[in-house]
Amino acid sequence: MxxxxxxxxIAVLLGGALTSWASLTSWASxxSSSLVKSDRxxxxxxxPAEVLVVLAKExxxxxxxxxxxxTALRRPPFNSFRSMKILSRPKLKxxxxxxxxxxxxxxxxxxxxxxxxxxxxxxxxxxxxxxxxKADYLPxxxxxxxxxxxxxxxxxxxxxxTLVVGVIVDPKKTAQ
Amino acid sequence: xxxxxxxxxxxxxxxxGELAPEEEAAVRRSLEGSPEGAAQLREWEQLREAxxxxxxxxxxxxxxxxxxxxxxxxxxxxxxxxxQPKQEPPVLRVVPGRRERRVWGGVATGFAAAAAIxxxxxxxxxxPTTVPVVRGSEVLEVDFGSNTGTIFEVEGGAGExxxxxxxxxxxxxxx
Numbered sequence: 001m002x003x004x005x006x007x008x009x010i011a012v013l014l015g016g017a018l019t020s021w022a023s024l025t026s027w028a029s030x031x032s033s034s035l036v037k038s039d040r041x042x043x044x045x046x047x048p049a050e051v052l053v054v055l056a057k058e059x060x061x062x063x064x065x066x067x068x069x070x071t072a073l074r075r076p077p078f079n080s081f082r083s084m085k086i087l088s089r090p091k092l093k094x095x096x097x098x099x100x101x102x103x104x105x106x107x108x109x110x111x112x113x114x115x116x117x118x119x120x121x122x123x124x125x126x127x128x129x130x131x132x133x134k135a136d137y138l139p140x141x142x143x144x145x146x147x148x149x150x151x152x153x154x155x156x157x158x159x160x161x162t163l164v165v166g167v168i169v170d171p172k173k174t175a176q
Numbered sequence: 177x178x179x180x181x182x183x184x185x186x187x188x189x190x191x192x193g194e195l196a197p198e199e200e201a202a203v204r205r206s207l208e209g210s211p212e213g214a215a216q217l218r219e220w221e222q223l224r225e226a227x228x229x230x231x232x233x234x235x236x237x238x239x240x241x242x243x244x245x246x247x248x249x250x251x252x253x254x255x256x257x258x259x260q261p262k263q264e265p266p267v268l269r270v271v272p273g274r275r276e277r278r279v280w281g282g283v284a285t286g287f288a289a290a291a292a293i294x295x296x297x298x299x300x301x302x303x304p305t306t307v308p309v310v311r312g313s314e315v316l317e318v319d320f321g322s323n324t325g326t327i328f329e330v331e332g333g334a335g336e337x338x339x340x341x342x343x344x345x346x347x348x349x350x351x
Contacts, residue, residue, distance in 0.1 A: 071333040077342060078330070120310045129343075139321045143339055145313035149332060155325065155343035 046093035047114055047123065051102045052150070052166035053088040055158060056081035070150070070166070078154075078164065087163075094125070094169065106158045107131060110165060115142070122146045123169045129153060145169050191220050312336035 054067065061083025067073055073084060092100045094114035102110040108129050115124040122144045129138040143151045147170035156163040189195045190203040207213035311334060315327050318341055328340035 069333070072330045072338050075330050077328055077340065122310055124316070136322045137345075138319070138323075138325075138341075138343060140317060140319035141315070141341055142317040143313055143315050145339075146309070146311050146336075149312050149336055149338060151313040151315075151339040151341075152330075153341045153343070155341075156345045 046095040047117075047170050048091065048172065049094045049100070049112065050089065050091050050168045050171045051110065051112075052086065052164075052168070053090075053102075053104060054164040054166065055085045055087050055105075055161045056154075056164050057083045057161035059083060061085075072150070072152075073164070081162070081164075084164070094123075104129070104156070104163065104165070106156055106163065108137060108156070110153075112167065114169075118144055125151075125167070125169060127153065127167065129156075129165075148172070191224065313339045315339045315341060 052070075054064070054073075056073075056078065058080055059082055063084045064086045066086055066089075067084050072078070073081075087105050090102050092102065092112070094100055094112060096114045096116065098113065100112045102112065104110055108131050111128045111130075113126040115126055118124055123146075124142065124144050127138070127141040127143070128135075130136065138153065141153065145151050145167075148168060150166040150168040152164060152166050154162060154164040156165075186195065186199070186203060190200055193200075195203065204217075207217045312332060314329075314337065318325070318327065320343060323343050323345065325341060325343040328342060329337045330340050332338045
């Protein structure tokens with residue numbers, strides 16, 4: 001009976017040890033996975049991006065055919081514009097931690113910085129629009145955007161119209 | 177070599193009629209020579225006669241031929257196996273075995289439980305490895321500076337929500 005009791009105790013201890021080991025392994029795996037995800041900022045190379053600079057006016061006119069796929073521009077608050085023209089469409093690469101500058105037609109510059117790639121795959125981007133050496137217009141804007149889905153900064157007046165700036169990160173992955 | 181007979185043995189043999197004639201005559205003379213011996217001799221003779229009488233009575237009552245015939249008949253009869261009554265297993269032999277099986281069952285159950293827990297923890301699907309795709313864009317933080325502004329959400333082509341930051345631009349023109 002003594003041997004059997006020993007075996008019983010060993011079985012219980014073995015079960016506990018296996019459970020602890022499995023939990024530790026699972027936790028370590030989760031931690032490792034989390035670290036991998038958080039380290040994606042450091043390991044992510046530059047991500048392509050596209051900035052769409054559109055001059056929108058309320059006067060009736062033409063809507064640039066290239067914008068027809070952007071159905072969001074036909075919905076409020078953009079539906080008051082009757083004409084839209086693409087002024088520029090610069091492509092750039094966003095590198096984590098490094099600023100990318102885009103010149104706007106009104107003399108301001110848009111500064112874009114890729115902060116990190118979120119665990120869900122979205123990109124956390126910081127944007128700012130100002131005149132050179134100024135910080136009074138749009139000092140800070142932080143957004144998260146999925147690949148191919150734009151975010152817009154609008155409202156700057158220019159040549160009787162309004163500038164609508166769309167930023168698309170990783171546009172090739174767009175599902176639109 | 178014949179050992180000399182003791183007095184009791186000689187008396188017993190005399191009484192049973194097993195002594196030689198000269199020895200029997202000598203014993204008889206010795207017994208009849210004293211009153212105690214003569215009295216003892218008479219008692220033994222009466223006892224012997226009583227035993228003979230009882231033996232004759234028993235012999236008359238018992239049919240020895242029939243008895244032997246019955247014995248021989250039973251001996252020659254075919255052997256019938258005796259059905260053993262079902263016996264309950266001795267308690268003292270069963271209890272340790274059951275207890276032992278129970279304990280071994282406990283050990284096996286312990287191992288099985290450990291294996292099940294191990295497999296459950298290892299194979300249990302934790303957080304889904306494939307994070308559901310989140311579409312659209314959203315504003316986390318905005319600082320309009322000296323201006324005012326509004327944050328909109330506009331629906332994209334796939335129904336996703338797209339962020340729109342609208343700034344009320346009061347400043348016009350280049351510096």
